[in-house]
Amino acid sequence: MAIEFKNVNYVYQAGTPFANSALTNLNFKIQPNAYTALIGHTGSGKSTILQLLDGLIKPTAGQILFDGHVIDNKTPQKDLAKVRQHVGIVFQFPESQLFEQTVLKDVMFGPQNFGKTPMEAQKLAEKALKLVNLPAEYWQKSPFDLSGGQMRRVAIAGVLAIEPQILILDEPTAGLDPVGRKEMMTMFAQLHAKQNLTIILVTHQMEDVAEYADDVLVMAAGKLVKHADPQTIFADEAWLQEQQLDVPHAVMFRNKLVAQGFDLPKNIVNVEQLAKSLQVKLRGDGLNE
């Protein structure tokens, strides 16, 4: 599903003395099946964008287009609900939203809420639980008897069960250990590839941005300050630091080497690329002798 923001503004408590502009004149397009990272310092407007994408709030001015379907300030609430059916959002620490007696029932809640029969909902739930790799032996257990990582998988299955076309991930790996983080991000990459999902990832983990995203939106003080691919974004460390953002470790290390006099390409974003460039450099110099 394609998403377009056209001159979107959002003001909290508009028309009151407490009016506070959160987003100013936002314009961008997200292509169907893109994996977009949304990055920015705390308070830059990321959460407001997520709420707009999920139809929880409407733009104060401007339009949001979902495959051409327009959402603006005048859109009735029930039309927002239609959009919401296509957008799955995984909030931070989603496991805190589990509530049902069994894993299966918890995952069935979303589809039933959108009007599916219990039979249909169960099929969707089982499919979603398979997608998150939770073995069937857990399905009849209480979600509260599972480990933290498993609980998070159940919560994510609950989002996938509504078969969204857009999946929004808000810091999905916070609090997990490194192996758990890797498993979670690999799972999303597989979903992106196999289910044709459009993914929007909100994160502070620049390693993940470099590894998984093909498109990056950088927000600062309610404005979109850069929209490019990860290589372009991470090529300017000084600029990112001004936005109080980090670069991936590989970029930081490359820049340190360059400062020491190494001549290395600019488009390095991960450790494998860095190792390869160093190999060429070390071998290349060796051959010249």
Added chain:
Amino acid sequence: MDNIIEVKNVSYQYPNSDYKALDNLSLTIRKGEWVAIIGHNGSGKSTLAKLLNYLLVPDTGELIVDKQPVIEENMWTVRNKVGMVFQNPENQFVGATVADDVAFGLENRGISRQKMLEIIPMALKEVHMEAFADREPTYLSGGQKQRVALAGIIAVAPKIIILDEATAMLDPKGRKEVIAAILKLKARLGDELTVLSITHDIDEAADADRIIVINDGQVVDEGRPAEIFSAGPKLLELGLDVPFAEQLKSALNNLGISVPSKYLDEEGMINWLWQLNSKM
């Protein structure tokens, strides 16, 4: 130096659980030491922290904190010695303002109002949050919240601070702020403060004097950070990120470039690469 924490053959199993969270675990921590405890999710790290503060009671074995056995009659004495900062900053606020929140621990200990008025600004200053004394905690960033939680602990001057994944939920800036605040406190108090940090964060672990690795409820390894970090990619299994220099080493190794086997930090790695480059 004296041992400030002794854990002797401690086992603990959660009700309804099929396995022991801690299985005959023993360790000692010396007064003034900064120890990082690492292990993957579910390895038993947090259980250990809770036992030290008598939030949980061991099934078997014994814990001693500053010469006091951790048992019911000593519960309050022990808790006075051990301050804990938990993972989720939202879960540990009780005060309506930042200053009230720092006051909570002092009130619990029956400190006079006059004394509190001296201690609270000092504690907030220690973590650079003095400008926020009258603010509502809700409006603070994660890093600021954790620093206020830390101020609440500094105010009651415990001998031991336990950080239970205290930086896990923070953004990189917040993480740096909290680590900087703890480093500063430790530098000021020296051996009067023992720090136990339970963490997955490589930078936090690198600040420790010693790292203890826990897996399946048992101590599986311990050593200086450089010793532990030299495990390279195996660190992932232990629940820790692999330091970048080690990641690069194994990536180079995979490409057929022979690399030194001993642990190199980033600077060491740069020097090594530079020497290799100039030799060619």
